Amino acid sequence: MNLGIKIQYQGQVQSKGMKGYFFFKESIKNMKTSATVTRSSxxxxxxxxxxxxxxxxxxxxxxxxxxxxxxxxxxxSMGPNTKLISFEILDQFCDKLRAIDDDRLIVVNDSAEHLNKYLKENGFDKAYDVVSAIPFVALPKELSKKILKEVKRNIRKGGNFSQLHYSTLVKGIYEDIFGEVKTEFVPLNIPPAFLHFCKG
Ligand SMILES: C[S@@+](CC[C@H](N)C(=O)[O-])C[C@H]1O[C@@H](n2cnc3c(N)ncnc32)[C@H](O)[C@@H]1O
Structure with a gap:
């Protein structure tokens, strides 16, 4: 089916439909760590x-x-001098991220609990802000806590931590680590999403 919408990177053209299918195919093979089969709306x-x-x-x-x-x-939305360090554990997704080919983007094919190592390697002391779509509901509780404590340790004081979820089931874990959590519901997503916002 041709959805008629094209995205172009470095001469590589992919329709949104093709991107959605690729995400579906890779996510379904890795449901334990992706926890969804649709990319965010x-x-x-x-x-x-x-x-x-x-x-x-x-x-x-x-x-x-x-x-x-x-x-x-x-x-x-970023300016020319800002860097983005993006963590992803699946090799196939990292290939797609590298294809974006933007010199502000640093793709890290490793688990988020090693955040400190990659910040330091790239010459940064603290993350300014952190955006996460890791499905903490699906991960072992100890690993989730380890990653979130690492975020808290490595984000600047007052930095914004934004987290995607499909329920409010584990909201308590953010309250324990960050304190106050503001939640917004986004119905226009499959599945409908909850966004949690905290301060470092
Ligand atoms: C719900 S998908 C979100 C994908 C994309 N950001 C989006 O919004 O459509 C969650 C992603 O987190 C990745 N992931 C899971 N555990 C991870 C970890 N410990 N470190 C880094 N990435 C992880 C999965 O491989 C998956 O690609």
Missing amino acids: KHVCKKIIQYVDFENADVIVELGAGDGVITEHLLA
């Missing part, structure tokens, strides 16, 4: 980055980048 992408301080950020960190749908929205 443009409504989620716009909302989840709403508190990122694009004016002042030197480095923005993205966790669970998938095939880059939120990554592209972040890059489109």
